[in-house]
Structures are given as structure tokens and as C-alpha cells.
Amino acid sequence: MDELTLLTVNFIVAFIVLVTMAGLYQTSKADHCLIHWSLAGLGFLVNSAIGLIYAPLGLPYFLGPPLGNSALIASYLLLLSGVASYLAKPVSWRLLGVLLASIYLLSLSSFAQADVIHRFLLSYPILIAANLYTIWLLVSSRQAGLRASSIVLLGILCFNALQLSLRLITFLLDQMQLTAFSINWLLHTIGTLAVMLFMLLSMVGCVLLWARKKELALRQLAETDALTGWLNRQSMAEKMQAELHLCQRQRLPFSLLTFDIDHFKQINDKHGHSIGDTVLQDIAWLGKTILRDYDLLFRTGGEEFVACLPGVTPDQASAIARRFKNAVAKHHFNNSSTLKVTISQGIAGTANAYSNPETIASLQQQADHALYQAKQQGRDQVRLFAATCS
């Protein structure tokens, strides 16, 4: 491949990267990482355009290497800031601007002008550092479900950091006159191909990350009840089963607490549907404050809820339910002391999920039965399956 063809292909690849990222940004403007990655595509495009036209058009030096280098470094930094924004970390545009201006001014220095290797020596450490920091951000991220989708980006970042480091070492050895070295055509071609590969695969990696986050957000939306923020029935059995299995393996207790607002139809009829909605929201909020973050909370029907309490014995669940009952009694629904709301609660569970195995279906039946008893015996009650408590 001759140089012109290589640089033209490089330009086309950069153009594809820019168009893809900008297109995605247009469809999803709330995802700020896409603006960073689109600008990274623009940086790649400017870098490749300068590579293509600098010599043929005989541009002045300040419009050539300094601009091209700064554009390439900007791409790496924007890739990094895009990942930071994706992971909800703060990003400083001002710092980015100051860094790039300093790099441009440094590229105008007589040291940088003297030799292409000098310019590499100035820019490669920054490129490597940007790659390594991006890798660190991805690896140290604790966001669930993103590990597998970051493999492509991690792979290309590692490869790129490695090839840049090897090239940097070669340049340093040359500067120390330990090797006789010159930028020949083969090395130039390999360098351009590496940039192309990096552009393409980093774009694929970013798109995969973005798509995975979208998928997780959609899944969460589909599984969440819009009114209360609690989970809906969609994946209830599957999620509870997973928790029960964990408790069985670890020989832990496991309990289900099911509850239902008493005479909710009357509340709706007397105060209106929107006040009824507020009551549902308040009950869900109170439940959330009483229960642990780890507990799984479901709204299973109109005014029916289930809390899955891993690691909690039925007796402990009864104590929690009584706290919940008291909190509901004290709460001023709709900021009024006249709107009285009570709940009935049914509990089922096992003190040791391993030695006393139960299925989710049987525990649910038992908890429903206990709730039915609570309703039958006057409502505003807590009932433990096969036992009576108040």
C-alpha cells in the first residue's frame, strides 16, 4: 500500500468513527459519554486529515504536526473522559482545554520542531497514560453487568498501550544512541495501521458499552413499578429463587413478608384515586425505610406487596413487620391526620434454608395464607404462618 492510499484509508476510517458516534449521539442526547466519543472521532479525523494534506499542500509547520499531534492526544483524552462520564465520574472540560493548549504550544518548541522522534517522545507518554487511566477506570468500576461488555475496549486499550510503550522504548534507546534507528516506511505503515485499528476497535468497544447500559436501563424499567419504584412481578419468581438458593447454600434463614393495604377501595372512593396513589407511594417509601437495601421489594398487585428477606428468620421478620405497622400508624398520609391507613401483613419463612428446604411457591402460599388470616381476624395485624402473633 502506498502512503497516499494508507492515509486516505485512515481518513475514511476516522470519518466512519465520527459519523457513527455523532449518529448515536443524535439518537440519545442524554448519554453525555456519546458527545465525548463523537469529539474523539473528530480528533481522529483532524489528525488523519492533517496527515493527508500537510505535505501535498505544503502547509506551515504550526498547522501541521502540532495540530495533528494535539488532535490525536485530544482523541485519547476524550475517549478517557467519555468512559469517565459513562461511569458517572466528574469530567473537567477546562482541564482538557488547558492540557491540549499546553500540548500544542509544546509542539511548537524548537525541540519538537527539530525531529519527528522528538514529537513522539513528547506525545507518547501522554497517550500511554490516557490509555492506562481509561483501563484503570474500567477495571475498577463496580457497576454491575458491565464487565463482559467492556472486554473489547479493554483489549484494544491494552494492546495500544503496549505497542505505544514498545515504540517509545525504541525511540528512547535511539535518543540515547544505544541503537541506530530511523523512521522508515515499514515503521510508519505499522504506526498508521495501529492508529486505524485503535480507532475502529475503540469505537466498537464504546458502542458495546453504551448498548449494554441501554439494555440494563430498559430491563430495569421493565422490571420496576412506575408508581412506587418497587420491582414488579415480571422477574419476581426468578429473583426470589436466586436469593433462596444463596441462603440454602450458606445455611441462612429466609423469610417472605407479604402485605396489603386495608380497605384501600374505600380510601380511593372517599378521597379520590390520586390520593390513593399517594398512599401507595407513602406505604412503599415507609417500607423502604424499614427494610434493608439488600431486601427485594415487589409490588405484586394494586395494593399488594411482597418483601423478600434473605438472612432473616420468620421471628425477626415478625419484629420488622411490627415496626412497619407502627410506622404506618404514625405516618400522616397526604399531610393529614384524618386519613387513617392500616396494613395487614403475613409472614412465612425458614430459620435455616438448608436443613428445612422450602420452595418459593410454597413460601408464597404460606405468606398469603398468613395474610388472609390477618385480614380475617380484623386487619391491621401481623400473622406468622402456622403461628399467631400480633
Ligand SMILES: Nc1nc2c(ncn2[C@@H]2O[C@H](COP(=O)(O)OP(=O)(O)OP(=O)(O)O)[C@@H](O)[C@H]2O)c(=O)[nH]1
Ligand atoms: N389509587 C389506586 N388504586 C388502585 C391501584 N391499583 C388498584 N387500585 C385499587 O385498589 C382497590 C383494591 O380493592 P380491594 O381488592 O377490594 O381491597 P381492599 O379495599 O383494600 O380490601 P381489603 O384488602 O380486603 O382490606 C381497588 O379499588 C382498585 O381499583 C392504583 O395503582 N392506584
